[in-house]
Amino acid sequence: MKIERVILPVLMSVFFGGAAAADAGKDLYNKTCAVCHAAGIAGAPRFGNAADWQPRLAGGTARLYASALKGTAKGMPAKGGNLAASDGDVKAAVDFMLASAKTASASPAKPVAAAPAPAAAPVAAAPKAVAPAATAAAPVAAAAAPAASIDAAANTSGVSAADINSFNRLLKPIGKRNPPPVEDGIHDPANDGTVALMAPLAAYGPLPKSLAGNRVNWVKAIDEKKINPRWDRQDANAAPVVIDLNIVREVKGSMPDVVYPHKQHTEWLDCSNCHPAIFVPQKGANAISMAAILLGEKCGVCHGKVAFPVSECRLCHSKKKEFRPAQATAPATK
Amino acid sequence: MIGKPPWQRWFAILLAFAAIVAFDTDDARAEYGDVVINNYSDAAGMRPAIFPHWFHRVRFRCKVCHADLGFKFKAGGNEINMVKIIDGQFCGACHNGELAWSVENCNLCHSAKPGTPTQVHESTIQKLAPAALQKK
Numbered sequence: 001m002k003i004e005r006v007i008l009p010v011l012m013s014v015f016f017g018g019a020a021a022a023d024a025g026k027d028l029y030n031k032t033c034a035v036c037h038a039a040g041i042a043g044a045p046r047f048g049n050a051a052d053w054q055p056r057l058a059g060g061t062a063r064l065y066a067s068a069l070k071g072t073a074k075g076m077p078a079k080g081g082n083l084a085a086s087d088g089d090v091k092a093a094v095d096f097m098l099a100s101a102k103t104a105s106a107s108p109a110k111p112v113a114a115a116p117a118p119a120a121a122p123v124a125a126a127p128k129a130v131a132p133a134a135t136a137a138a139p140v141a142a143a144a145a146p147a148a149s150i151d152a153a154a155n156t157s158g159v160s161a162a163d164i165n166s167f168n169r170l171l172k173p174i175g176k177r178n179p180p181p182v183e184d185g186i187h188d189p190a191n192d193g194t195v196a197l198m199a200p201l202a203a204y205g206p207l208p209k210s211l212a213g214n215r216v217n218w219v220k221a222i223d224e225k226k227i228n229p230r231w232d233r234q235d236a237n238a239a240p241v242v243i244d245l246n247i248v249r250e251v252k253g254s255m256p257d258v259v260y261p262h263k264q265h266t267e268w269l270d271c272s273n274c275h276p277a278i279f280v281p282q283k284g285a286n287a288i289s290m291a292a293i294l295l296g297e298k299c300g301v302c303h304g305k306v307a308f309p310v311s312e313c314r315l316c317h318s319k320k321k322e323f324r325p326a327q328a329t330a331p332a333t334k
Numbered sequence: 335m336i337g338k339p340p341w342q343r344w345f346a347i348l349l350a351f352a353a354i355v356a357f358d359t360d361d362a363r364a365e366y367g368d369v370v371i372n373n374y375s376d377a378a379g380m381r382p383a384i385f386p387h388w389f390h391r392v393r394f395r396c397k398v399c400h401a402d403l404g405f406k407f408k409a410g411g412n413e414i415n416m417v418k419i420i421d422g423q424f425c426g427a428c429h430n431g432e433l434a435w436s437v438e439n440c441n442l443c444h445s446a447k448p449g450t451p452t453q454v455h456e457s458t459i460q461k462l463a464p465a466a467l468q469k470k
Contacts, residue, residue, distance in 0.1 A: 176363055184364035186446050186455060188381055193441025200365050200388055213366040213456075214388050229395045233402065233428055240395065268391075270401035296459050301407045302396075304458030306367035306387045 025092030032082040033093050043075060045097075053101035061098070068094050177215060178204065213308050219264050229268075242266045248319060249288070257319040368455040369409045370446050382446035403427050410452035 029037070029047070036044040045052035056064060068090050071078035079085050080093075180199035181187040187194045200214065207226050210217040221227045232238035243266045249258040265274070275281045278301055286298070293300035293310060304310050367387035375382040390399070399405045403424060406412055412424060419426035419437055428434045435442070453460060 172363065178365060179363055181364075181445070184368075186364040186368065186370060186450055187384060188445060188447045191381060191441050191445045193439065193443075194445045196442060197386075197445065198389060200386075203389065203392055216388070218391065227392050229391060229393055230398060231395050233394065233398045233433065240397070268396045270397040273397060273400050273407075294458055294462060296457070300458070305454045306391070306396075309366075309458050 022092065022096065024089045025094070025096035028080075028082070028085055028089045028093040029096050032080040032085065033097065036080075037097060045101075047097055048100040048103075050101045053098060057098070057101075061094075064094055064098070065091050210308065210312075212311050213306075218307075219267070222267055240267055247283070251317065254321075256314070256317040256321060258316045259319045260316070364455045366456040370450050370453050370455065371410050371414065372446070372450060372452045373410050373413065374415060375444060375446075376449060380440070381444040381448055382450050382452075383443040384446050385443075409454045 034047065037047050040046040040049070040052065045056055056067075067076055069079060069087060079090050085093075178200040179185075180201075181194050181197040182189045187197070204214070204216050208217040208220040208224060209215055210220075222229070230236055230238070231240045243262040245262040247260040247262070249260065251257055278298060279286050288298045290310070292298050293303065296304065299316075300310070308315060365386060365388050369385040369387065370382050371385065372382035400407065404412075405424065414424045416437065418424055419429065422430060425443070426437070430436055
């Protein structure tokens with residue numbers, strides 16, 4: 001039964017050369033694509049469902065071909081996971097699914113378009129009665145256009161429909177932090193050098209943890225002598241000139257004041273790295289704002305790129321305001 | 335899909351689950367501070383170079399590269415090319431076959447996916463305004 005279903009279209013495509021491409025598309029669809037595209041598993045656009053396909057078709061057929069061939073971040077595997085399929089067959093399968101969506105949208109669209117005035121319920125019910133099995137999904141789409149557009153918006157954000165309401169969907173899951181170079185999305189897995197590179201977690205094992213950035217507390221790592229990075233590239237014994245001088249910056253609003261410690265910075269950096277280009281070495285001479293830092297200026301030259309990012313507010317804003325007690329007494333006198 | 339045997343349905347569910355696990359990821363997950371440098375690589379038919387900050391800061395303090403060797407604090411802002419590196423400038427100050435492996439290991443640095451733009455990976459500005467960065 002199953003073998004017949006697979007072999008028959010293949011044989012037919014051999015015998016009827018003219019229709020070969022279409023048959024190959026149908027064949028591949030039945031064999032591979034239907035696994036997800038029949039029922040819409042993992043947010044896949046459903047076979048014969050115009051509303052599912054329309055937003056994707058907006059980008060052009062060429063883009064759909066590319067998605068089918070190379071896969072997408074949303075969940076489409078390259079060639080649907082069937083890497084043995086030829087590029088031509090994959091494209092034919094896309095055409096086959098598009099054709100199904102077009103015929104589906106053409107037939108029930110007429111009653112909907114002809115009778116826009118009556119209430120939504122009969123409209124939705126009418127085509128269901130006409131074509132119950134094949135196009136059952138289409139009237140739903142026609143009646144619920146906003147749902148389709150929400151679907152499209154969700155899909156463009158790169159989140160599959162299955163986990164759109166998942167917990168903390170924008171946070172990086174634990175299993176996806178510090179991936180090895182082959183899986184990290186910027187290294188080319190096809191490059192032989194990539195395989196030879198060290199995986200971050202192999203180095204981070206003994207280092208103290210933190211909640212952001214590399215998830216390593218680099219300052220503590222030096223303090224605890226877990227690492228001893230060289231101060232001079234040749235001389236392993238050269239030691240930094242550490243300056244222990246805290247600069248307190250009073251800040252507006254209710255945030256605690258900033259304590260800038262020279263100590264931790266001079267463990268890593270030379271004075272000339274920051275002075276005078278980034279920070280004028282004079283109290284009150286530097287206008288620093290979180291906006292500037294977020295845009296990569298001032299502290300943001302390093303913090304937010306390699307040093308701990310700005311999400312760790314209290315590491316800098318660490319000194320409670322002096323006037324707090326005075327404020328607290330005010331309501332007490334009332 | 336009428337009369338689909340149960341094993342096929344189970345296989346479909348399994349495959350869909352595998353697809354979600356394997357492919358439901360955004361592209362931005364390389365290590366914090368990884369710098370992609372693509373000033374000339376793409377045009378020269380090489381993969382862009384990737385500098386892993388984390389690996390180097392285990393071995394050297396920031397000062398060694400950013401003060402002694404003159405690396406500016408800007409991704410792609412140093413106009414590094416292979417001639418300078420072979421001359422012992424920038425990466426070539428260490429990557430000379432003595433302190434660190436030398437330049438014939440092309441693919442250890444030139445390891446990014448072709449077409450990856452110059453960037454500090456996972457940087458705050460990249461996360462804040464991915465759309466703006468993509469337009470560039």
